[in-house]
Amino acid sequence: MTLGRRVLAAVVCAVAVATIYAAQPVLAQVGGDLGVPDADLGWIVTAGQLGYLVGLALLVPLGDMIDRRRLIASHLVLAAVGTLLAAAAARTWLLLVGLAIAGLFAVVVQTTVAYAAALSTPDERGRTLGMVTSGVVVGILGARVAAGALAAVWGWRSVYAALAVLLIALAYLVMRFLPPDPRADRAAYRQVLTSLGRLFHERLFVSRGLITFFLFASFGTLWSGLALPLRSAPWHLSTARIGLFGIAGLAGALGAARAGRWADAGFVRVVTGGALVLLAASWLAIGQASWSLWPVGAGVLMLDFAVQAVHVSNQHLLTTAYPYRTSSVIGGNMIFYSLGSALGATATTTAFATTGWTGSAVLGAAFAMCALLIWASSGRQTTDPHRPV
Template identity: 65%
Template sequence: MGTGRRLLLAVVCGVAVAGVYAAQPVLGPMGHDLGVPERLTGWFVAAGQLGYLAGLVLLVPLGDVADRRWLISAHLALTAAGTGLTAAAPAAWAAFAGLAVAGLFAVVVQIAVACAASLSPPDERGRNIGVVTSGVVVGILGGRVLAGRLAEEWGWRSVYAVLAVLALALAALVPAALPADARSRQTYGRALASLAGLFRERLFLTRGLVALFLFASFGVLWSGMALPLSGAPWHLSEAQTGLFGLAGLAGALGAARAGRWADAGRADRVTVLALALLAASWLAIAQLPRSLWLLAAGVVVLDFAVQAVHVGNQHTLTAAHPDRASGVIGGHMVFYSLGSALGAAATTVAYTAGGWTTSSLLGAGCALAALAVAVLGGRRLYARRR
C-alpha cells in the first residue's frame, strides 16, 4: 500500500462521492431549470443518497466476492453513466434518475476503503484508511467549490459532464495501478447473509446509529446552506457559496489525524469529544444571517468533527471484522446514507417553515442525539466486556 496507491484510491473516492454532493451549491439553478419548487430541491441530493443506500446493501458485498480492482473500475464507469445522464437531463425525472444511478455506484468508495484496509498491515490500517477517507472529504467539499465555479461559468450541467469524464479516466487507470486481488472469496449469498447478521451486533448498531445522526447533522448544513446564502442579506452566487467548501476541507485534516489516533487506541475517546464539538459548532453556524465569518468557523469545526468520528467508526469496525472489510463498511454506511438523505430532505423543509434558526436547531439536535448514543452505547459495551 504505497503512497501512489493510497493517493489513487483517495482520488477515486473523491470523484465518486462528488457526483452525490455536487448538487448542493447549485440546488437553486437546478430546480429553476427543471421546474422543481424550492422546498423540494433537497431531493436532488436525497435521490443520490437513496441510490447510495441501495448500493450499500446490494453492491458493496461484491467486494468480498469479486476482484476489487475490476469491481472499482466497473463502478466508476457506471458512475460516469449516471452523471452523464444528469448532465443531459431534459426534465426533472431524468435528473433524479441520473443522480440515483450515480449514487448507486458511488459505493465504489466503500470498496476502495476496504481495499486500503486489506492491503495495510495492522499498525498502519488507521493511517491508510484516514488518507483514503480524506479523498471523500475533498470530493464532498472541494467538489462544491468546483461545482459552484463551473455552474457560474457554464451552467450546472457542466458540473456533471466534468465528473463523468473524470470517472471514465479513473476507470481506465485503476486496473493497471492496483495489484491482483488474491484473497480467498465467498459467494454473494453468503456475503449478503453476513451483512444481515451484523445488524444483530451491539458494536455495529451503536456505531451505525452514531453515523446516522452524525451525517444527518452534516446533511442539514450542506444541503440547506445554499438557500439562505443566496437570499437576503448576502445574495451570494453559486461560485461564492461553493467557496465555503474550502472551510470544510479541515475535515480532510480530521480524517488523516483521526486514523493515527485510532491506531493509538483512542478511537472511543475521540468520538465523544468530536461529537461534543459537532454540537457546539451549530452555535456558530446558526449565526449565518448575521456573520459569514462565524459560519465559516462553524463549518471548519463541524467538518473536522464529522470526519474524526467517521474514520474512528471505520477503523473500529474493520479491526473487529478484518475478514469481511467490504461487508462491514458497506453495512455501516447504510446508516450514513440514511442520515444524509434524511438531513438533505428535512433541511429544506425546515428552512421553508422557520428559516435558518429552525434548520440550525435540527442540525444541533442530530448532533446531540449522536453524542447520546455514543456515550450510552460505549458504557454498555464496556460493561459487557467487564
C-alpha cells in the same frame, strides 16, 4: 499500502462521490434547460441518493466475494455510463435515470475504502483510512465549487461530461496500479447478504451505526440549510460567496485526517468522544449566522473536523473488528450515513421555515448530543465483535 496507492484511492472516492453532489449547485440551470418546475428540482438530487442507497445494500457486499480491484474498475466505468447519460439527456426522466445509475455505482467509494483497509497493515490502517476518507469529503464539498465553476463557463452538461472522463481514466489507473485482491476464500452472494443482515444484531455494529446516523444528520442539517440564512437578510450573499464556506469545511475535514494516526495509537474511543463534544459545541458558533459570519466560518471548520474524525474512527474500529467482512461492514455502516444525511437535509428546511436558523442550529446540536449519548452508553468498544460493548 504505499502513499501513491492511498492517493489514488482517495481520488477515486472524491470523483465517485462527486457524481451525487455535483447536481446541487447547477439545479437552476438544469431546471431552466429541461423545463423542470422549482418544486420538482429536488428529485434531481434525490435520484442519485436513492441509487446510492440501493447500491449500499446490494452492491457493496460484492466486495466480499469478487476481486475488489476489478469490481472498483467496473463500477467506475458503469458510473461513467450514468454520467454520460445525464450529460446527453434531453428529457427529465432520462436525466433522472442517468443520475440514479451514477448514484448506484458511486458506492465504489465504500468498496475502495474497504479495499484500502484490507491492503494496509494493522499499524497503518488508521492512517490509510484517514487519507482515503478525506477524499470523500473533498468530493462532497469540492463538487459544489468545481461544478459551479464549470457550469458557469460551459453549462451544466459539461459537469457530467467531465466526471465521465475522470471516472474512465480512474478505472484504467486502478487496473494499472492497484494490486489484485489477495484473498483466496470468498463467500457466495447469499451468504454475504445474510452476513450483512446479521450485523444489524451485533451491538458494536449497531452502536457505531447509530453514531454515524446522528453524526451525518447533524452534518446534513448544516450543509442542506446553511444557504437559507446566508441568502436572506441581512446578508443576501450570492451563491458564489456562500460556496466559500465550503472551503472552511474542507480545511476542517482535511485537518481531521490526523485522526487515523490517533486511531492507530489506540485512541479510537477518546477521539470519538472528544470529536462529538466538539461537534455539539460547533453549533453555538454556527447558530450565529443571522448576526455574524465570522463565528459561522469557525463553526463550520469545527463541525467538519469533528465529523471526519468520528467517521475515520468508526471505520477504523469496524474494519478491525470485522476483518473478513470489510466491504459488508462499511456498506452497512454507510446505510446509517445515508439515512442520517437524508433526515438532516429534510429536517433543517422544516425547522428553518418554522423557527428560523436558530431552530436549525438547535436541531443540529440535538443530533450531535444524541450521537454523544450513544457513545457514552456504549461503553468501551472492542475489536472482538462477539464480546459485549
